[in-house]
Amino acid sequence: MNPSKLFHINPSCLLSSILFYSYASSLLFLNLSAVGASNIERKNYIIHVQQPDNHDKELYHRSFLPQYITQETGSESGSEVPPQLIYSYSEVFSGFAARLTEEELNAMKKKEGFLHVYPDQHIPLATTHSPDFLGLHTSTGSWPRSGLGRGVIIGMLDTGILPSHASFTDDGLPPPPKRWKGICEFKTGTGCNNKIIGARAFGSALINVSAPPLDDAGHGTHTASTAAGNFVGDASFKGNANGTAAGMAPHAHLAIYKVCTRGRCSIVDVLAGLDAAVMDRVDVLSFSLGLSSGPFQYDPIAMATFKAMEKGIFVSCAAGNTGPAPGSISNEFPWVLTVAAGTMDRKIRASVKLGNRKEFDGESLFQPANSGSISYPLVYPASNLSENPDCETFEGFDINGKIVLCMSSGISGRVDIGSSVLGFGGVGLILMNSKAEGYTTFADVHVLPATHVSYNAGSAILSYINSTTNPTAMLVFKGTVMDASPSRTIAFFSSRGPSKATPGILKPDITGPGMNILAAWAPTQMHPIEQGFNIVSGTSMATPHLSGIAALIKSMHPDWSPAAIKSAIMTTSDNTDHSGEPIKDEQYQKASFFAMGTGHVNPSRAVDPGLVYDLKVSDYISYLCGLGIGDDGVSAVLHRSVNCSVIGSIKEAELNYPAIVINPQLGPVKVNRTVTNVGLAKSRYVAMVDMPKGIKVIVQPRILRFSEVNQKMSFSVTVSSRGNRVNGGGEGSLKWVSSSHIVKSPIVIVAST
Numbered sequence: 001m002n003p004s005k006l007f008h009i010n011p012s013c014l015l016s017s018i019l020f021y022s023y024a025s026s027l028l029f030l031n032l033s034a035v036g037a038s039n040i041e042r043k044n045y046i047i048h049v050q051q052p053d054n055h056d057k058e059l060y061h062r063s064f065l066p067q068y069i070t071q072e073t074g075s076e077s078g079s080e081v082p083p084q085l086i087y088s089y090s091e092v093f094s095g096f097a098a099r100l101t102e103e104e105l106n107a108m109k110k111k112e113g114f115l116h117v118y119p120d121q122h123i124p125l126a127t128t129h130s131p132d133f134l135g136l137h138t139s140t141g142s143w144p145r146s147g148l149g150r151g152v153i154i155g156m157l158d159t160g161i162l163p164s165h166a167s168f169t170d171d172g173l174p175p176p177p178k179r180w181k182g183i184c185e186f187k188t189g190t191g192c193n194n195k196i197i198g199a200r201a202f203g204s205a206l207i208n209v210s211a212p213p214l215d216d217a218g219h220g221t222h223t224a225s226t227a228a229g230n231f232v233g234d235a236s237f238k239g240n241a242n243g244t245a246a247g248m249a250p251h252a253h254l255a256i257y258k259v260c261t262r263g264r265c266s267i268v269d270v271l272a273g274l275d276a277a278v279m280d281r282v283d284v285l286s287f288s289l290g291l292s293s294g295p296f297q298y299d300p301i302a303m304a305t306f307k308a309m310e311k312g313i314f315v316s317c318a319a320g321n322t323g324p325a326p327g328s329i330s331n332e333f334p335w336v337l338t339v340a341a342g343t344m345d346r347k348i349r350a351s352v353k354l355g356n357r358k359e360f361d362g363e364s365l366f367q368p369a370n371s372g373s374i375s376y377p378l379v380y381p382a383s384n385l386s387e388n389p390d391c392e393t394f395e396g397f398d399i400n401g402k403i404v405l406c407m408s409s410g411i412s413g414r415v416d417i418g419s420s421v422l423g424f425g426g427v428g429l430i431l432m433n434s435k436a437e438g439y440t441t442f443a444d445v446h447v448l449p450a451t452h453v454s455y456n457a458g459s460a461i462l463s464y465i466n467s468t469t470n471p472t473a474m475l476v477f478k479g480t481v482m483d484a485s486p487s488r489t490i491a492f493f494s495s496r497g498p499s500k501a502t503p504g505i506l507k508p509d510i511t512g513p514g515m516n517i518l519a520a521w522a523p524t525q526m527h528p529i530e531q532g533f534n535i536v537s538g539t540s541m542a543t544p545h546l547s548g549i550a551a552l553i554k555s556m557h558p559d560w561s562p563a564a565i566k567s568a569i570m571t572t573s574d575n576t577d578h579s580g581e582p583i584k585d586e587q588y589q590k591a592s593f594f595a596m597g598t599g600h601v602n603p604s605r606a607v608d609p610g611l612v613y614d615l616k617v618s619d620y621i622s623y624l625c626g627l628g629i630g631d632d633g634v635s636a637v638l639h640r641s642v643n644c645s646v647i648g649s650i651k652e653a654e655l656n657y658p659a660i661v662i663n664p665q666l667g668p669v670k671v672n673r674t675v676t677n678v679g680l681a682k683s684r685y686v687a688m689v690d691m692p693k694g695i696k697v698i699v700q701p702r703i704l705r706f707s708e709v710n711q712k713m714s715f716s717v718t719v720s721s722r723g724n725r726v727n728g729g730g731e732g733s734l735k736w737v738s739s740s741h742i743v744k745s746p747i748v749i750v751a752s753t
Helices: 057-062 103-110 142-149 219-230 267-280 300-310 412-425 455-467 539-556 564-572 617-623 630-638
Strands: 030-034 039-049 084-088 096-100 114-119 120-125 153-158 194-200 232-237 240-247 253-258 265-266 285-286 314-318 336-341 347-352 361-364 378-381 402-407 430-434 450-453 474-483 510-513 515-520 533-536 660-662 669-677 683-690 695-700 704-705 712-721 732-737 744-749
Touching: 039 057, 039 267, 057 084, 057 096, 096 103, 096 267, 103 114, 120 267, 153 219, 153 267, 153 300, 219 515, 219 539, 240 515, 253 267, 253 683, 267 300, 285 300, 285 539, 300 314, 300 533, 300 617, 300 630, 314 539, 314 564, 336 402, 336 539, 347 450, 347 455, 361 455, 378 455, 402 412, 402 455, 412 430, 430 455, 430 474, 450 455, 510 539, 510 660, 515 660, 539 564, 564 744, 617 630, 660 669, 660 712, 669 732, 683 695, 695 732, 704 712, 712 744
Parallel strands: 153 253, 153 285, 194 253, 285 314, 314 336, 336 510, 378 402, 402 430, 430 450, 660 744
Antiparallel strands: 030 039, 039 096, 039 114, 084 096, 120 265, 232 240, 347 361, 347 474, 361 450, 378 474, 515 533, 669 712, 683 704, 683 732, 695 712, 732 744
């Protein structure tokens, strides 16, 4: 049964459309005017109930609602305002969403079949060059082998789409697959085609009851074109990053589910979008939003994505933009692909040349034609260099006609700093990172000549200011620079593991391009882009890269499970940058697996992985039983009764995951894995182990010999160390090597606390 859109939520203030902040536990408050003099305060709730015996789920869900309430108005008669059913979920969640008073909610809790209530929450949002950077070419490799993703449907849960954009033409695309069940809410002839085969808007994403799913934030258009945008020549942004724009799967179909309005997303609507996407029979779900870490049995998104996986849908989720703190990861469910954000080798360069002739490179999308010829006084608006500068009011400092050195504001607000500088007469801006932000720099559309430099560069500029009474600087703008090094580094904001909810599962899973990504854009009040493209950053941008790559794999291997596709992506990833050095983090130190997952995605290898670590639904159930959340907790996630004593349980490390995470403990640790041969029928794989000194790993058997495709073979991995205790803090890898494939899995020993 299709969820019904029954009300309108007034838009809240616009959040940044490129960022995925940590979840803020806020409720949506709505006032419904009653007939009469009083108002009845109602809130949105998600109600988890037992599965009905009959098939009319909406009727069953309505049976939980009181028929009416009476609110005294002070007059002779009261007013009757019925509670409202918002959505009746049918595919991914056993329950419904409703607007209720506290009195109605308390009465509902007493009804048979009621299980749990979740207050509505707001989930904030989390390329011309990236196909080439990832080795995707029209003449060779995974693009021609997969037909550019032909026949695969990618569902995008986001802020909608601008259907008139050139990225969404259907040149070269066939009609939708016959299995497609979705609808298009754009007017006939103005929206859907063989590229955008369906589009819907939900709840608070509606301006009115008949509003189409147009993008009002730009974010949804950007992510959709990154995943599956068609080829667009001569794409650029303000003359930078020129080239042919294309998504990862240019000939895949798009199904649009607008679950956010002006950058804000209600979990009530997100569940409705997930419900519809599963009903419509999409193949891949791209999810650039999510909640912070929490127990799975209390997380409706964990439950809904499990149901999607159970129905064979691959789900790709953003890791979050709250790094680099350990344990900041979001969307850490093992049945989804959790994506970290990395850099590419393209820079929009803007450099600082100091009075002492030293030069430091940074980035900026403000690229004036005439630059690098005039030096200006340089000022750091703080009483001493150890203090953070005042870059709002500049109290006690005259910045008129000067270049100002300020601290970066982190993930957002950097352009606003330039506005303040310009307002007080400054002629240029240098933004320097904090120590935690390291070398991650953003190419922003500044309002004056500006550059964003690393912490090390900023520190050197500060030292220069301190060394002279008349510091000067000039800004030199060099435009688009390719082959910058190092490339494939982890962005500072990309959220890190280990997972708090399931620390024995490696998260994130994989890294994709997420810094300064050029893709299609819809003009908005905040970003009135006229060129049709924009450059933005975040794990929101990395996620659709992986969604599109998953579509390529699905197109080549339509019978593969979500776990098999995920394994193919993870075990074929790169651990080195383009120079052959280990991938670095934002400090230019070797990145940990808890920062990058198994590594940086390599789509050319992912379509032909050789072996996969596959998983059935029953494997995930045994894993859930091993988490210690009890039968009730597992039943809540699965939306059906579960008896773990009958099913049996496994430890996290025993889940047939493409990575091994071991907690510190006394004695050797032994885990088992099973691989499926999806490469050459007759093949021989030899185990190769690379671990730090003092850690011993034994793999049995050491050689796997396959005689047919889809043949499964099992092996054990035993980890031990000196003193008969696995103390932790070590990272290494297990590789199964054949004549044509390398199948790589991280081995992580969690540091002792």
